[in-house]
Amino acid sequence: MRNDFTFYNPTKIYFGRHAIDNLAEELRHYGKRVMLAYGKSAIKKMGLYDTVVEILTQAGKEIVDMPGIKPNPTYAQVLEGARLVRENDVDLILAVGGGSVIDCAKAISVAAYCDGDPWEKYWEKFEPVANRVVPVASILTMTGTASEMNAGSVITNEDKMIKGGRVFSPNVNPKFSILNPEYTYSVPKYQMVSGIFDIMSHLMEQYFSGDDDNTTDYIIEAILLSLIHSTRIALQNPTDYDARSNIMWCATMALNKITGVSKEQDWEVHAIEHQVGAYTDCTHGAGLAVVSIPYYKYIYRNGIAKFVRFAKNVWHIDTDHLTDDEAALAGIDALAKFIVEMGLPTRLRDLGTTEDMITKIAKSTVPGGGYRRVEASDIEYILRECF
Numbered sequence: 051m052r053n054d055f056t057f058y059n060p061t062k063i064y065f066g067r068h069a070i071d072n073l074a075e076e077l078r079h080y081g082k083r084v085m086l087a088y089g090k091s092a093i094k095k096m097g098l099y100d101t102v103v104e105i106l107t108q109a110g111k112e113i114v115d116m117p118g119i120k121p122n123p124t125y126a127q128v129l130e131g132a133r134l135v136r137e138n139d140v141d142l143i144l145a146v147g148g149g150s151v152i153d154c155a156k157a158i159s160v161a162a163y164c165d166g167d168p169w170e171k172y173w174e175k176f177e178p179v180a181n182r183v184v185p186v187a188s189i190l191t192m193t194g195t196a197s198e199m200n201a202g203s204v205i206t207n208e209d210k211m212i213k214g215g216r217v218f219s220p221n222v223n224p225k226f227s228i229l230n231p232e233y234t235y236s237v238p239k240y241q242m243v244s245g246i247f248d249i250m251s252h253l254m255e256q257y258f259s260g261d262d263d264n265t266t267d268y269i270i271e272a273i274l275l276s277l278i279h280s281t282r283i284a285l286q287n288p289t290d291y292d293a294r295s296n297i298m299w300c301a302t303m304a305l306n307k308i309t310g311v312s313k314e315q316d317w318e319v320h321a322i323e324h325q326v327g328a329y330t331d332c333t334h335g336a337g338l339a340v341v342s343i344p345y346y347k348y349i350y351r352n353g354i355a356k357f358v359r360f361a362k363n364v365w366h367i368d369t370d371h372l373t374d375d376e377a378a379l380a381g382i383d384a385l386a387k388f389i390v391e392m393g394l395p396t397r398l399r400d401l402g403t404t405e406d407m408i409t410k411i412a413k414s415t416v417p418g419g420g421y422r423r424v425e426a427s428d429i430e431y432i433l434r435e436c437f
Contacts, residue, residue, distance in 0.1 A: 051261075051264045051265060051266070051311075051312045052261045052264065052312060053261055053312045053313075053314075054312075055311045055312050057307060057308065057311050058220055058307075059199060059200075059220065059223065059306050059307055059308075060220050060221075060223050060225075061198070061199045061200075061223045061224050061225070061226065061227055061306075062225070062226040062227070063198075063199060063226075063227055063229060063302070064226065064227070064228045064229065065229045065230075065295075065298075065299070066229075066230065066231075066295075067230060067231075067232060067291075068230075069228045069229055069230045070101065070102075070105070070189065070228050070230060072226075072228065073102070073105050073189075073228060074105050074108065074109055076187065076225075076226050077105070077106070077109045077111060077142075078109070079225075080141050080142040080185060081141025081142070082110070082111060082112055082141060083111070083112045083114060083138055083139060083140050083141050083142075084106055084111045084112070084113055084114065084140070084141065084142045084143075084144050085113075085114040085115075085116050085131070085134065085135060085138070085140045085142070085143045085144065085155075085158075086102065086103070086106070086113050086114065086115055086116065086144055086146065087116040087119060087131065087143055087144065087145045087146070087147075087151055087154065087155045087158070088116070088117055088119065088145070088146045088147050088151055089117075089118065089119050089120075089121075089147045089148070089150070089151055090117070090118055092147070092191065092236065092237075093146050093147065093191060095236070096191075096233070096236050098146065098189070098191065098233060099146070102144070102146055102189065106144075112138075114134055114135075114138045114140055116130075116131050116134060116143075116158075119147065119150060119151045119154045120150065121148075121150050121331075121333065121334075122150065122206045122213065122327055122331055122334070123150050123151070123153055123154035123157070123204075123205055123206065124205065124206050124207070124208055125169055125205055125206065125207040125208070125209075126208065127154060128154060128157040128158055128161050128168070128205055129161065129168075131143075131154065131155075131157075131158035131161075131162075132158050132161040132162040132164075132168070135158060135159075135162040135184055136162055136163070140162075140184055141184070141185070142184070142185050142186075142187060143155045143158060143159055143184055143185070143186045143187070144186075144187050144188070144189070145186060145187070145188045145189070145224075146188070146189045146191065147189075147190075147191050147192065148190070148191055148192030148193075148194065148195070148245070149192070149194055149195025149196070149197040149198075149245075149248075150195075150204075151188075152186070152188045152190075152195070152197035152198055152224065153195065153197050153202065153203045153204050153205065154203075154205070155186045155188070156186055156197070156201065156202075156203040156218065156222050156224075157203045157205050158184070159183050159184040159185070159186050159222060160172060160179050160181070160183055160203075160218060160222060162182075162184055163181045163182040163183075163184075164179075164181050165181060169205075169207055169210075169214075172216055172218075173205065173207070173212075173214040173215075173216050174214070176216065178219065179218060179219065179221075179222070183221055183222060185225050186222070186223075186224045186225065187224050187225050187226050187227065187228075188224045188226075188227045188228070189227070189228040189233070190227060190228065190229050190230075190233065190234075190298070191233045191234060191237070192234055192237050192241060192242075192245055193234055193245050193246075193249070193297055193298045193300075193301040193302075194244070194245025194246070194248035194249055194301055194334075194335060195245075195248060195301070195305065195334075196249075196252065196301050196302050196303075196304055196305035196306055197224075198224055198227035198229065198302060199223065199224070199227060199302050199305075199306040200217070200223060200305055200306055200307065201217055201218040201219060201220055201221075201222040201223045202215060202216070202217045202218075202305070203215070203216050203217075203218065203222075204216075204324065204334075206327070206328055206331075211328050211329065211410075211414065212325075212328055212414065213324035213325060213327050213328040214324070215320070215324060229298055229299075229302070231291060231294040231295040231297075231298045232291070232294075234294055234297075234298065235288060235289050235294065239285075239288070239393065240333070240336075240393070241333070242284065242288065243281075243285075243335070243392040243393060243394055244333045244334065244335030244336045244339075244394065245301070245335055246277065246281050246297060246335065246392065247335040247336070247338055247339045247342075247389070247392065247394060248301075248334055248335040248338060249277055249297070249300055249301045249304045250274065250277065251319055251320065251335070251338040251342060252304040252305045252309075253270050253273055253274055253277075253304050253309060254274075254319075254342070254346075255315060255316045255317050255318075255319055255320060255420075256270060256309050256310045256313050256315050256316075257270045257271075257313075257356070257360070258316055258346070258349075258353055258356055258357070258360075258420055258421065259313060259314045259315050259316040259353075259420025259421060260313060260314030260315075260420060260421075261312050261313055261314060262353070262355065262356050264312050264313075266308075266309060266310070266311050266312055266313055267359075269308065269309055270309050271363050271364055273300050273303055273304060273309065274364050275364065276296055276300055277296075277297060277300040278364075278388065279296075280292075280293040280294075280296040280297050280300070281293075281297065281392065282391075284297060285391075285392065314420060315420065316418075316419060316420030316421075317418065317420075318345065318417075318418050318419045318420070318424055319338055319341050319342050319345050320338070321415050321416050321418060322341050322345070322411075322415050322429055322432065322433070323337040323338045323340075323341050324415075325411045325414050325415045326340075326341065326398065326401065326403060326411055326433075328411075328414070329403065329407045329410065329411055330401050330402040330403055330407070331402075332401040332402060332403075333401075335394070336394055336395050336401060337401055339389045339392075339394040339395065339396070340394075340395055340396060340397060340398055340400070340401060340436050341432065341433075341436065342385070342389075343382060343385065343386045343389070343396070343436065344432045344433075344435035344436045345432050346382050346385075347379070347382055347435075348422075348424070348428065348431070348432055348435075349419065349420075349421050349422040349424070350378045350379070350382065351375070351378075352421035352422040353420070353421035353422075354374050354375070354378050355374070356421075357377075357378035357381055357382065358374050358377045358378050358381070360378075360381045361377050361378060361380050361381025361384065362377070362381075364381070364384075365380075365381055365384035365385075367380050367381060367384065396436070397436060397437065398433065398436055398437045399437060403437065405437065408430060408433045408434060408437065409430060411429075411433060412426045412427075412429040412430035412433055413426050415429050417429070
C-alpha cells in the first residue's frame, strides 16, 4: 500500500429480505416532513410505493411527493426538487429507486439551500458545500452505481449538454440505505446487465491505474470474480436470490471507497460515456460497455503488467505460452465476449450516436486517464473505433 489514505464511510446498510423492517425505527431520528423521491411507475407496480407510504404515515410523517426522476436525472429536476424542499421545509429526502434517483436526491440535498447557482459552484468549480445539507436515505431497487453508500451525484445539464459527476464530502452520503435483493427482480434484463457492467467499470477504473501491488487489487479481483459468477447465474434465473444478493453487494462494495484506497484511479471511460449520455440519453452501463473495449485496447501497453494479471486472475487465461502483449489482449477479448454474453451493445450507433456527434463528444469530454493521459484527439479515435 504505497500511498497514504483515509477511509471513512458513514452510511448504515440494512441488507436482506426483511431490511425494510428497519425503516420505521430510522425515521424516528428525523423531522416531520419527508420528501419521497422516485422514478416513474416501477415502485408503484411492484407495490413498494404503497409499503413505504404506509410506513411513513404510521410514523406520523408528512409526505412531499417528488416523482418522475429520469434514468439520467436532469439539473432542471434538481432545481425543482430543491424548490420543493425549501417550500415544505423538508427534513429528510427518502430516495426509492436506482442510482439515478439517489444521485438526484443527493443533488437536491446540496442545492436546496445553496447561495448561488448550484451547478456552477458544485459541478463546475467543485467548491466544497458550506450550506445546509438535507439528510438523504435510500431504498434500493436497482444495482449498479453504489450511490446507496457513497457521496457521488451524476447530473445532466441539458442546456449545457454536459453530464457532470461530483463526489461530495461524506456528510452527503445517505444516512442509511435499505437493500433487499428481491426489489431488483422486476428490473428488465437490459437494465440489470447495464447495471452489472457499471459495477465492472467501477472496479476496472480503480484497478487499471497506479500503485499496482496492494491489498486493494486483490479485493477488486475477488469482487470481479464473484460478480462474473453471479451474473451468469442471474442471466439464467433472474430470481435466484443468492446471485442477485451477491450482485447487489458487489455493486455497493465496488464504489463505497473501499476498492479505491491507495489507488490513483482512472475514470476516463466514465468521463467519455458521460458525454455520450449527454448527447444520446443512453443507458449508462450500456455506454460504458461500448467505450471500454476500444479504450483499454488503446492504453493497455502503458500498464501491460496489470492487463496480463487481469487476464490470469480474473479470466483464468493460461498465459504461460503467450507474450505479454498477447496475454493482455486475451484478457480484454475475454471482457468483450462477456459483454456479448450479457447482451449489451458493442457499437455507439446502437446507442443512438450519430457520426456528427463524435467530434462534439470528444471535445466536450474532460481529458484524463490513468496509465496514459488521453486528450480530445485520442478520445475521438476511441469513439470512432466503436462507432
